[in-house]
Amino acid sequence: MSATNTAVQPPADAAAPVRHPEAPAPGEPVGSHYENCFGCGSGQPHGLHLATRAGEGVNVTAEFTVRPEHQGAPGLAHGGILATALDDALGSLNWLLRTISVTGRLETDYRRPVPVGSVLHIAAEVTAVAGRKIYATAVGRLGGPEGPVAVRADALFIEVKVDHFIENGRKEEIQAVMDDPDAVRQARAFEVNP
Numbered sequence: 001m002s003a004t005n006t007a008v009q010p011p012a013d014a015a016a017p018v019r020h021p022e023a024p025a026p027g028e029p030v031g032s033h034y035e036n037c038f039g040c041g042s043g044q045p046h047g048l049h050l051a052t053r054a055g056e057g058v059n060v061t062a063e064f065t066v067r068p069e070h071q072g073a074p075g076l077a078h079g080g081i082l083a084t085a086l087d088d089a090l091g092s093l094n095w096l097l098r099t100i101s102v103t104g105r106l107e108t109d110y111r112r113p114v115p116v117g118s119v120l121h122i123a124a125e126v127t128a129v130a131g132r133k134i135y136a137t138a139v140g141r142l143g144g145p146e147g148p149v150a151v152r153a154d155a156l157f158i159e160v161k162v163d164h165f166i167e168n169g170r171k172e173e174i175q176a177v178m179d180d181p182d183a184v185r186q187a188r189a190f191e192v193n194p
């Protein structure tokens, strides 16, 4: 069996991704889509509080500061938390495509341990699109945006309709979002084009 799953590699006839004309400008913060998101929301005290900015292409950069509550081994980030950080940065690429999609597959390589207190500098980009399938890759570096690679991932996101969230989410949280008087915040929780 191959070490690389073919599901996360685009087929030869996949199209190059297209940056949406209304995507956030390069350098602009993408912002959290939902305050209770564990990756980027401000309402989760132990969350990752990922700060993501749009790049010039169909790409983003983000920083994640590893705190004691993110440990796996003593003094080191938990691997699942690092995967969450990359997954969330990859998910924010939705805003560059102005598409709604969810993670179908996330294949992660851990190259270096990530100590508590360090900043993971993340870069994520869409590499190809084939129908509903969005192929993307992310890398997390230590010491700066050009530092050594600590973790990387290849991902397959699948485009969905907004109904995916409304039909599958727990009713209490769905209702709370529906009741939000802020129309933009309400729309951002479910979709990418409020």
Ligand SMILES: CCCCCCCCCC(=O)SCCNC(=O)CCNC(=O)[C@H](O)C(C)(C)COP(=O)(O)OP(=O)(O)OC[C@H]1O[C@@H](n2cnc3c(N)ncnc32)[C@H](O)[C@@H]1OP(=O)(O)O
Pocket (backbone or CB within 6 Å): 007, 033, 039, 087, 088, 090, 091, 092, 094, 100, 101, 102, 103, 104, 105, 132, 133, 156, 158, 160, 188, 189, 190, 191, 192
């Ligand atoms: C609004 C902004 C949101 C930002 C969120 C950021 C957070 C970070 C992102 C996440 O963590 S999302 C949460 C984790 N992901 C999920 O909960 C997804 C759970 N899975 C599903 O809901 C469904 O499996 C899914 C919507 C992905 C697909 O179901 P569908 O019924 O719509 O599609 P279908 O099963 O017919 O598959 C469509 C194609 O995708 C392929 N596919 C689907 N799931 C796959 C998978 N897991 N691996 C590989 N390929 C997959 C499938 O083989 C098929 O390929 P072909 O068209 O070539 O036949």
